[in-house]
Amino acid sequence: MRSAPPIDAFTLRRRPPQEKLTDIGFRQLTLVLAASVGIVLLAIFVTVFTGAREAMATFGLRFLTTSAWDPVNEQYGALIAIYGTLVTAILSLLIAVPIGLGTAIFITEDLLPRSVRDVIGLLVELLAAIPSVVLGLWAIFVMEPAIRPFLSLLHSTLGWTPFFSTEPQGPGTAPAILILVVMVLPIITAISRDALNQVPVELRQGAYGVGTTRWGAIFNVILPAAVSSIMGGVMLSLGRAMGETMAVTMIIGNSLNFSLSLLAPGNTIASMLANQFGEADGIQVSALMYAAVVLMILTFIVNVLAQWIVRRLSLRY
Amino acid sequence: MIPLFLVLIYVLIQGGRLISLQLLTELPPAPGLEGGGIGNAILGTIVVTLIASLIAIPVGVGGGVYLSEYAQDGWFSKFVRFGNDVLAGVPSIICGVFIYSLIVATRIFFDQSFSAMAGGIALSVLMLPTVIKTTYEGLLLVPQEMRMGAYGVGASRFVTITQITLPAAFTPIATGVVLGIARAAGETAPLIFTALFSPFWPEGLFNPIATMSVLIFNFAIMPYEAQNELAWAASFVLVIMILGANLLARWISHATRA
Amino acid sequence: MASDVCMSLQDVTISYGSFEAVKNVYMDLPKGKVTAFIGPSGCGKSTVLRALNRMNDLIPGCSLKGRVIFDQHDLYDKRVDPVEVRRRIGMVFQKPNPFPKSIYENIAFGARINGYKGDMDELVERSLRKAAVWDECKDKLKESGFSLSGGQQQRLCIARAIATEPEVILMDEPCSALDPISTLKIEETMHELKRSYTIMIVTHNMQQAVRVADMTAFFNAEAVEGGSGKVGYLVEFNETENIFNSPSQQSTLDYVSGRFG
Numbered sequence: 001m002r003s004a005p006p007i008d009a010f011t012l013r014r015r016p017p018q019e020k021l022t023d024i025g026f027r028q029l030t031l032v033l034a035a036s037v038g039i040v041l042l043a044i045f046v047t048v049f050t051g052a053r054e055a056m057a058t059f060g061l062r063f064l065t066t067s068a069w070d071p072v073n074e075q076y077g078a079l080i081a082i083y084g085t086l087v088t089a090i091l092s093l094l095i096a097v098p099i100g101l102g103t104a105i106f107i108t109e110d111l112l113p114r115s116v117r118d119v120i121g122l123l124v125e126l127l128a129a130i131p132s133v134v135l136g137l138w139a140i141f142v143m144e145p146a147i148r149p150f151l152s153l154l155h156s157t158l159g160w161t162p163f164f165s166t167e168p169q170g171p172g173t174a175p176a177i178l179i180l181v182v183m184v185l186p187i188i189t190a191i192s193r194d195a196l197n198q199v200p201v202e203l204r205q206g207a208y209g210v211g212t213t214r215w216g217a218i219f220n221v222i223l224p225a226a227v228s229s230i231m232g233g234v235m236l237s238l239g240r241a242m243g244e245t246m247a248v249t250m251i252i253g254n255s256l257n258f259s260l261s262l263l264a265p266g267n268t269i270a271s272m273l274a275n276q277f278g279e280a281d282g283i284q285v286s287a288l289m290y291a292a293v294v295l296m297i298l299t300f301i302v303n304v305l306a307q308w309i310v311r312r313l314s315l316r317y
Numbered sequence: 318m319i320p321l322f323l324v325l326i327y328v329l330i331q332g333g334r335l336i337s338l339q340l341l342t343e344l345p346p347a348p349g350l351e352g353g354g355i356g357n358a359i360l361g362t363i364v365v366t367l368i369a370s371l372i373a374i375p376v377g378v379g380g381g382v383y384l385s386e387y388a389q390d391g392w393f394s395k396f397v398r399f400g401n402d403v404l405a406g407v408p409s410i411i412c413g414v415f416i417y418s419l420i421v422a423t424r425i426f427f428d429q430s431f432s433a434m435a436g437g438i439a440l441s442v443l444m445l446p447t448v449i450k451t452t453y454e455g456l457l458l459v460p461q462e463m464r465m466g467a468y469g470v471g472a473s474r475f476v477t478i479t480q481i482t483l484p485a486a487f488t489p490i491a492t493g494v495v496l497g498i499a500r501a502a503g504e505t506a507p508l509i510f511t512a513l514f515s516p517f518w519p520e521g522l523f524n525p526i527a528t529m530s531v532l533i534f535n536f537a538i539m540p541y542e543a544q545n546e547l548a549w550a551a552s553f554v555l556v557i558m559i560l561g562a563n564l565l566a567r568w569i570s571h572a573t574r575a
Numbered sequence: 576m577a578s579d580v581c582m583s584l585q586d587v588t589i590s591y592g593s594f595e596a597v598k599n600v601y602m603d604l605p606k607g608k609v610t611a612f613i614g615p616s617g618c619g620k621s622t623v624l625r626a627l628n629r630m631n632d633l634i635p636g637c638s639l640k641g642r643v644i645f646d647q648h649d650l651y652d653k654r655v656d657p658v659e660v661r662r663r664i665g666m667v668f669q670k671p672n673p674f675p676k677s678i679y680e681n682i683a684f685g686a687r688i689n690g691y692k693g694d695m696d697e698l699v700e701r702s703l704r705k706a707a708v709w710d711e712c713k714d715k716l717k718e719s720g721f722s723l724s725g726g727q728q729q730r731l732c733i734a735r736a737i738a739t740e741p742e743v744i745l746m747d748e749p750c751s752a753l754d755p756i757s758t759l760k761i762e763e764t765m766h767e768l769k770r771s772y773t774i775m776i777v778t779h780n781m782q783q784a785v786r787v788a789d790m791t792a793f794f795n796a797e798a799v800e801g802g803s804g805k806v807g808y809l810v811e812f813n814e815t816e817n818i819f820n821s822p823s824q825q826s827t828l829d830y831v832s833g834r835f836g
Contacts, residue, residue, distance in 0.1 A: 010662075010686070014659060022473075023473045027474065030379045031383050034380035034381075036380060037445065038396065041400045041407075043415070043419070044407060044411065122567075123322075127324075129499055130321070130324060130503075131505070131530060131559065132505070133505040133537075138323075138328065140537055142324075243408025245408065245410040245505070245506035246505045246506055277413075277509075460672070463672055465630065466672040467684075468633060468658075469668070470662075471665075472684075472688050485675050
């Protein structure tokens with residue numbers, strides 16, 4: 001009928017064993033590499049928990065509610081740092097979210113010519129890449145002196161509330177909050193912009209088609225459709241703000257005394273670690289590790305919540 | 318957004334006016350003295366970032382390949398992807414604490430405590446989730462027909478992945494990896510107590526090493542003007558490097574798409 | 576049927592998970608001929624075709640019961656390496672899928688991994704000529720495969736498949752994404768190819784089956800009791816002339832005369 005195909009030129013029609021081994025070996029290698037994520041994560045948890053065990057046994061949950069940080073008498077409580085971490089992160093987001101979201105609406109919803117929007121979008125991404133230590137440097141030498149008159153004004157008018165009861169004197173919680181705002185703003189803007197861009201075109205056209213105004217469409221149709229991604233992005237930013245170390249450490253003052261006032265020096269878990277971990281020994285190391293455990297649990301909850309929100313709410317439309 | 322522009326402009330002006338050949342090539346001065354440069358910190362940042370890349374890129378690309386090309390959608394792949402997101406959210410200072418306990422305090426490298434290697438490993442932990450995610454998502458964009466075509470001429474999975482699928486996903490992966498490197502180069506927190514700092518030129522991978530980011534941190538809080546100026550200069554160099562890497566990433570994604 | 580048997584399907588049932596896509600297929604596919612698989616959508620004809628070179632292995636959850644005999648071996652025997660199977664049984668897909676490489680490399684890739692030891696330039700030219708796309712490609716061998724038109728891309732994919740000199744070429748609706756002129760050219764190519772290869776082709780287009788196929792298999796699908804979907808099965812397998820002019824089954828007659836499907 002026909003001659004046999006000239007298979008002699010193709011010497012690997014039958015695969016040699018080493019070729020099959022490469023195939024299997026590569027698969028196993030990538031499996032191990034993928035598993036390394038889990039291994040690293042587990043190792044981080046185990047290392048930090050093990051390090052914290054001594055302090056956990058000594059101080060128990062009292063650690064979370066007391067504010068003594070006394071290396072001489074070996075008494076440790078992380079209340080100042082926990083309070084500082086939560087206050088700086090939450091307040092900075094309260095300021096940054098409206099601004100970031102507004103910027104995102106501004107650059108997505110046809111309010112500006114396309115070329116201008118693209119340039120702003122590019123700049124937002126580039127600004128997000130500025131290292132936090134550089135922001136810290138700027139905060140020390142430029143921002144803090146510049147805003148001090150404003151903070152003094154806050155003190156003189158609102159000094160009767162506990163939150164502004166102290167005289168601003170350089171580093172403090174308020175400048176730290178402001179530098180965090182500067183840091184998370186590009187993240188929130190970028191995520192909100194992506195979320196708004198992903199709203200289906202039909203939904204937009206549908207809204208305009210029934211005669212809605214532009215702002216009506218933005219507030220009633222487009223924002224609700226993008227809310228899950230935006231919320232997820234906000235939660236991720238919250239996690240970042242809580243874990244942010246350098247910029248905050250450089251401007252918050254690293255105080256070991258508790259004060260409700262935002263104008264007084266404060267502390268966060270991350271900046272406490274950055275300042276003390278290198279020189280600590282004995283139970284202070286363990287106490288710092290305990291604080292690290294608290295920070296890890298806080299960021300873990302926030303991040304898991306962020307993923308959950310995105311998954312849960314994105315089923316809506 | 319305006320404060321960020323102010324930061325950028327201020328850094329470029331304040332740092333840029335200090336740049337000279339001497340600054341880029343000399344060692345920092347002793348406290349209280351004038352002059353000097355940040356040469357050792359520039360070199361150190363390159364060394365530490367390179368170590369981190371050499372670890373995180375192969376591991377991350379390999380892991381991403383497994384997730385996209387081999388894994389069935391079972392518990393393992395769900396767990397790894399979840400774990401990857403969690404790892405991406407771990408504060409960078411915790412990476413430092415982790416590597417300090419694992420490597421620095423145990424002195425496992427030739428009885429050395431703080432070292433360039435420890436710093437590089439700490440940064441690689443930070444880079445890993447980015448590399449895995451970009452590889453995984455980049456490979457998902459490769460059409461299934463492309464893989465089928467390769468299998469159809471008798472290619473094994475190994476050959477298909479290394480010669481067809483990965484090259485086809487080069488653009489998104491390279492873009493993500495470059496951005497990940499840029500981010501790692503600017504990180505400080507994981508380095509403070511792993512790579513530590515050194516006023517001298519790098520003395521090998523298993524000794525403490527200076528980096529620009531730690532230099533900025535240390536010199537910013539010193540009461541000497543010469544050191545503060547060097548912090549600005551280092552900020553300038555660091556920001557230019559990172560912005561350059563970001564523009565490179567954009568260029569990759571534009572140039573190869575056309 | 577006077578010719579030799581190339582592949583033989585014995586009681587083949589293919590499932591995706593717990594859902595049976597096609598069941599109890601018996602067929603002897605002749606050597607050196609063109610066999611067409613026709614039938615309505617969802618009858619499992621593409622599934623059967625992909626089973627012939629173990630392409631279905633790549634679809635998660637897809638499993639096969641029964642035997643597929645090729646060259647005296649059951650292709651689904653545990654000792655058989657599916658990669659080796661695909662080196663002997665090549666495939667052309669529904670959508671043109673050239674690699675993101677140069678035209679030259681598109682051809683050379685398969686030959687190289689099959690351990691080709693001859694003159695590569697010569698092989699590339701020969702394969703492109705056999706696929707009747709040499710004239711369009713000869714001046715731009717270094718350019719990307721995507722620079723060709725859809726029909727040319729599909730002929731490049733045919734050239735890619737024949738460059739490895741397989742014994743069988745499977746074609747899964749190779750013309751469904753192409754215009755009529757490109758379709759005609761590919762059909763002409765197939766007439767040339769069947770001198771040296773056994774070809775199996777899935778097609779939606781009955782005229783195409785009449786034009787290119789020596790043998791035709793008609794598949795149909797029927798609803799199963801208690802099941803949610805339809806299960807495909809082989810209705811009739813005979814010489815093309817018989818299938819279209821004097822089918823033995825009523826459903827075949829209905830289909831080929833355009834009464835349904």
